[in-house]
Amino acid sequence: MTDINTxxxxxxxxxxxxxxxxxxxxxxxLGIGLIGGSFxxxxxAAGHKVLADDSDKQMLAFAKISGxxxxxxxxENYKDCDLILICVYPQASxxxxxxxxxxxxxHPIVIDCCGTKRxxxxxxxxxxxxxxxxxxxxxxxxxxxYAGFKHAKKDMYxxxxxxxxxxxxxxxxxxxxxxxxxxPCGFKGITVTYADKHDKMIAFTSQLxxxxxSAYIKSPTAGAHKGxxxxxxxxxxxxxxxxxxxxxxxxxxxxxxxxxxxDTLMKxxxxxxxxxxxxxxEGLIKLLEEGKxxxxxxxxxxx
Numbered sequence: 001m002t003d004i005n006t007x008x009x010x011x012x013x014x015x016x017x018x019x020x021x022x023x024x025x026x027x028x029x030l031g032i033g034l035i036g037g038s039f040x041x042x043x044x045a046a047g048h049k050v051l052a053d054d055s056d057k058q059m060l061a062f063a064k065i066s067g068x069x070x071x072x073x074x075x076e077n078y079k080d081c082d083l084i085l086i087c088v089y090p091q092a093s094x095x096x097x098x099x100x101x102x103x104x105x106x107h108p109i110v111i112d113c114c115g116t117k118r119x120x121x122x123x124x125x126x127x128x129x130x131x132x133x134x135x136x137x138x139x140x141x142x143x144x145x146y147a148g149f150k151h152a153k154k155d156m157y158x159x160x161x162x163x164x165x166x167x168x169x170x171x172x173x174x175x176x177x178x179x180x181x182x183x184p185c186g187f188k189g190i191t192v193t194y195a196d197k198h199d200k201m202i203a204f205t206s207q208l209x210x211x212x213x214s215a216y217i218k219s220p221t222a223g224a225h226k227g228x229x230x231x232x233x234x235x236x237x238x239x240x241x242x243x244x245x246x247x248x249x250x251x252x253x254x255x256x257x258x259x260x261x262x263d264t265l266m267k268x269x270x271x272x273x274x275x276x277x278x279x280x281x282e283g284l285i286k287l288l289e290e291g292k293x294x295x296x297x298x299x300x301x302x303x
Contacts, residue, residue, distance in 0.1 A: 001197060004164070004179055004190040008172060024048055025181060028073040028081035028108070030096060032063050034143060035113050036087030037152025039185065040068040045154045046184035051077060059149050068152075079105035083181045085138075086112040089246055090253060094123040101131035109174075109181060111138040111164070115202060115246075116253045117195035121165050128167070136178060137165030137195060139202070140187070145241035158186035165195050203257035210247055211262060213240040 027043045029036045029052040040050045040063060051073040054060045063069040071077075078084065084104065086093045093112050104110060110133055114120050121137035128135035142160035144151060162182060166174060169192055179190060217240045225233060251258055268287075275283040 001163075001191050001193040001201075002169075004175055004192050007169065007192060008175055008179070023180070025082040025184075026051065026080055027181075028052070028078065028084040029069075029087060030054075030073065030085070031087035031092075032059060032069065032149050032152070033087065034147050034149070034152050034156075035140065036085065037063065037068065037149035038142075038154065038156040039085050039087065039113075039140075041152055041154035042157060042185045044068045044070075048184060051081065063149055075100065075103040078103050079107055081108040084108045084110045086110065086114075089249055090114045090116060090120050091249065093120055097124050097127040097135070101127045101133065104131065104133040106132055106134075109134050109136060109177060111136045111178075113138050113140055115139060115206065115250045117165050117198040119253050121195040125167055134174065135167070136174075137198075139163040139198065140185075145238050147243050155186065159188045162187040162190045163198055164190060164192055165198060166192065199254050200257050203254055203261050207247075207251060207254060207258050208261045208265065210239050210242055211251075211258070212265070213237055214242065216240070 024047060025043070026049040027039070029040050029050065032040055032052050032054045036052070036054075040052055044050050044067065049071075050069050051071050052060060052063060052069045053073040054063075060069070060072070064071075073081075073084075078100065086096060088096070093114055097110070097112075110124070110128070112120055112124060112135075117137045117139065121135075124135040124137060127133075140157055140160065140162050142156050144156075162185075164178060166178070168174070175192070182190065213236060217237050222237075272284065272287050274280075275287060
């Protein structure tokens with residue numbers, strides 16, 4: 001995983017100069033829920049033209065009335081877009097690429113925004129080769145526990161990482177174009193990686209957290225927590241507010257890496273349970289100390 005500025009050889013000062021030289025774009029967005037809606041608001045706030053489409057036509061109409069969307073994204077205007085962002089579920093993204101691919105044209109850069117990359121990136125690259133457009137896998141590493149356009153924010157991506165999986169890591173012209181097109185969103189950095197590496201990392205950093213949060217909140221004790229909980233409870237349960245349809249699709253697509261992380265977690269929990277059941281205080285201290293040291297080593301000692 002490499003930062004795009006490292007690949008391009010751009011310094012911090014040059015990065016600031018690049019941001020100051022932003023051009024005006026036409027951006028097409030498929031799906032204007034939390035992710036797509038936040039992109040729409042970000043590009044609109046930066047003065048760019050935003051075209052969008054969504055299966056929920058009432059929400060699309062609301063997005064137009066709110067001013068975040070300038071017009072509808074259609075087969076007739078795909079080719080006018082500089083960037084097309086696909087912000088729907090993985091299978092719906094694949095269906096769009098296969099069905100609409102013949103109408104996209106050579107000009108737009110097409111970036112999907114799904115939470116897994118192997119299946120979708122393979123399908124996207126195949127469709128791009130077949131129909132002659134440019135496809136890049138993508139994953140904006142930002143969001144909230146809430147869904148829908150009404151929760152979308154123009155600054156949601158400001159200071160957040162963006163992960164991309166380009167067809168070639170040495171295509172400097174393409175990487176420069178991607179960096180330019182994403183600049184209005186305010187991403188802190190753009191990481192260039194491979195689909196397999198992304199999915200392996202995301203199984204731990206995101207998917208496992210959602211699994212644990214969902215399982216944790218199911219305790220019968222949870223209903224009586226008020227007055228007895230603080231930050232730890234809030235941190236552990238925040239992402240239990242998930243979209244079951246979307247996350248089940250992402251989990252199954254990434255089941256090999258996610259099952260490995262779940263098995264590792266279960267083993268670690270079992271070790272603690274066995275020490276507790278045996279009232280093995282020294283063993284328990286050792287296990288907890290190991291966890292503390294891992295956190296210290298990985299994230300630093302500052303508390």
